[in-house]
Amino acid sequence: MANDKTQVRFGILGCAEIARKLCRAINLSPNSTLHAISSRSIEKAKQFAIKNTLPESVKVYGSYEDVLDDPFVDAVYVPLPTSLHLKWAMLAAEKKKHVLLEKPTALNVEELDRILDACRSNGVQFMDGSMWYHHPRTEKMKEFVSDTNLFGRVKTIYSSSSYLPPPQFFENNIRTKADLDSFGALGDAGWYCIGAILWAMNYKLPTTVKALPATTFNSTGVIMSTTVAFHWEQEEATATFYCSFLSHETMDVSVLGSKGSFHVEDWIIPYEESSASFNLTSAARFAELHIGWNMKEQVVQVHNELPQEAFMVREFSRLVKGIKDCEIRPDTMWGDISRKSQVVLDAVKSSVDNGFKMVYI
Template identity: 60%
Template structure:
């Protein structure tokens, strides 16, 4: 059959979605927008759920294959890659299965409940020659690259001294009772996994993925009756070899929506208030302040932060799908090895997340990395 032909530059990467979580609607749209990609299969726990999801995204069974089980998606020879947005407790089981079926894996964050589980996933991907990437969309926005270029300019920005990041949302009582993100059997990491993944990833990104030497949760942790984390704050420190940098993060299900990332160097600072999900799809901005000082008599500042605007051709989730598919094309077409950058980023994020969890479990004690 024509749709079973080997991949080459003229063949789109054929995606299957395993699980019909709400976020999968966003990724299904991204697959329709990204060049060189097609959505060819949707699998849920029942055919009725798959049909309902397809209707929500404007597709029918004549446009995409609909399956009443996850295994059927993985067994479909026409599926090259899978997007897996299942609850975190199910990631290891189904991600390992997908890798063994030679399906390239785009895995929703948090990648796993702990680094031991993630290592099982990454080993399965490596041994089967498939590409792994977690679903951290903001890393693929052109604004992120623009900020990284500024951070890398040591003359303009100087050594990084301090990083602060927040990810908060104010939820309703129903969320706290029924949402999978507060259920220990589905997403036992709660706010640490759902929101903390972004903030931990952001401070590591700013530090070029150099792990901090120490991690400590602050004693303001809130959990539910099942012990799932609902709100927390943590601090991170890098030693003298990394300019004695410090970072703090705050994540909560009880505060007004925030997605702040502020990075201070010796000569400049950048600040964005929407780093996870930009206010607009087609552009995003951040504030850049260079050489800021107080004015005479401390009645103001000598400079006003500059707004740096970055336009984008695709929404960030479509850019992520495009980049993932480019890597898959290279493996299939040119025989290159899977790119190791993305699994390494995920593993370091998971390591630091585990350290925060260990600190919380030990009564907010200092944890050495």
Template identity: 80%
Template sequence: MTDENTLVRFGVLGCAEIARKVCRAIDLSPNSILHAISSRSIDKAKQFVIKNSLSESVEVYGSYEDLLDDPLVDAVYVPLPTSLHLKWAVLAAQRKKHVLLEKPTALNVGELDRILEVCKSKFVQFMDGSMWYHHPRTARMKEFLSDPKLFGQVKTIYSTSSFLPPPEFFNNNIRTKADLDSYGALGDAGWYCIGAILWSMNYKLPTTVTALPSTILNSNGVVMSTTVAFHWEQEETTATFYCSFLSHETMDVSVLGSKGSFHVEDLIIPYEESSATFNFTSGAAFANLHIGWNMKEQEVLVQNELPQEALMVKEFSRLVKGIKDKEIRPDRRWGDISRASQVVLDAVKSSVDSGFNTLYI
């Protein structure tokens, strides 16, 4: 039986819908435990515990400050609106709580730099909530992508992330409000596309970023749909992505290299929790007389021991425990990954705001 004193104890700031999924992940992860839930209303926090059948031992707080003052909380998960990330991530880090922060991480890279600065000064771990990085499929895709004989050099990347919510979403959801989550579809869905593209390029920033005039804004000036183009001058590589609240559910990434290519349809949330696939080809060519191909795409099946969100929590908790035990230092790579995505996100937003000009990073 696991000694609870060895587990990383999580507190959750807020009762957003995504918090339900992460609370489940904390429970499934073998090295963490949900210790506390907080909301601006203690009644709301209590209802969250009841609705999600959480343990009666979970502490319930009617303010975020009270949770941060709990000395038993090792780490916090922050699913608050983006406009609140700077305040609460900084306060958490100042109290030496490790920070798992929902994406997009901040309203701009300056805010994120402040969060990362405090995390560094207080010797706490930072990570954003992009769960797909932690799926073993992602590591397998990177193996193929990094093989010069099978894949060659990345030439172009295409990614989409979109969904069509019900009508009430556009009137009530925080992702449509400029004062709460001003990036809209760009920050919510586009963050994944940007992350997948940068991951494919080993996090090298593009030379230029251009949002296309087909971008659709709501009455609050928040992006509901956009298409964006990137260019890496030195590598002569391009990428495009489409993110939207106005079209059918998609989570695609295609990466084309000089010798091979791969495609995944369900990057952000796999079709199934226990396994995931991707398709690849290497050395494909047309058959004689161009009446077919010399091969079909190969499907790679990757099994996973836990759902990807639980694997994220497990890795985060491993780092937190190692830091607590003074065995390791905080892994700053996760902050670097988030910062690269934030820099590009800011550039896309600036391109939109400037009338779709091409911006150099």
């Protein structure tokens, strides 16, 4: 398997919980294979392999460097704490490994630019680990939002991404540590909201970004929850989002246009693996006497033969294989999307850090 040239061979840096999901996705994706895993401790890596019943063919390394030095590894998946992304993503690129990097991509856009430059100059593909972009439902939603007759143009967007982790999360999890993931809930959960909002706005950056004073922090100053407002001057559009580690699990996106609107309540992780839906209305009107509507929401159901994370791996591997086989250039679209999300993420953090002032982008 390790020498099967038709498959993109993945190495994973670190044994984060999310790496379990990616091991499965790499296995499910038809054009990729898991070649190596690693941890700073060989024992931890071995335990990970056992827990996830990885086949014996998978190499188990006691250092990240070993993965980067393995000539059979084509691409690395990097689920390390954000503060380590710069170092390991750059090293991976320099070793000519294609980079699938967990979000948030970096501590700031200057770091991300260094990573993207390293990928560009070494001819390797970059993609961040936001899975929802790759779900066929997202494509269907995009079709609707792009339809000037049915949807019109975007007027406002609302999004939320929240969950309530167990108490030990707040003691131990990297997402609550200022030196590891300084964006806290904003980076972990808010990243998705920013991505969804930019996606709906065709990646046009907002004119202003402002966090609300109800933002909460843990004792070390890491954001636990925040509410943020954007506006686009030229488009006369607005967006608001809420992200939190202190609230019930939600994953809402509502996009309201001049002629239509849609709602989805499980956009980051669909309720079910094999199908997902969203609800839309278009040309809705009050009924006579305003005693009802002329329609109800239409449920658009989308079936998917693979989980969205496997679609992500498949797309990433397709690009990697194209580069390997045909010597085409890496596709910069995914890096551009990540970069815009990072720019907005930085602006929100700046608003929070500066007394919730309005930040112009």
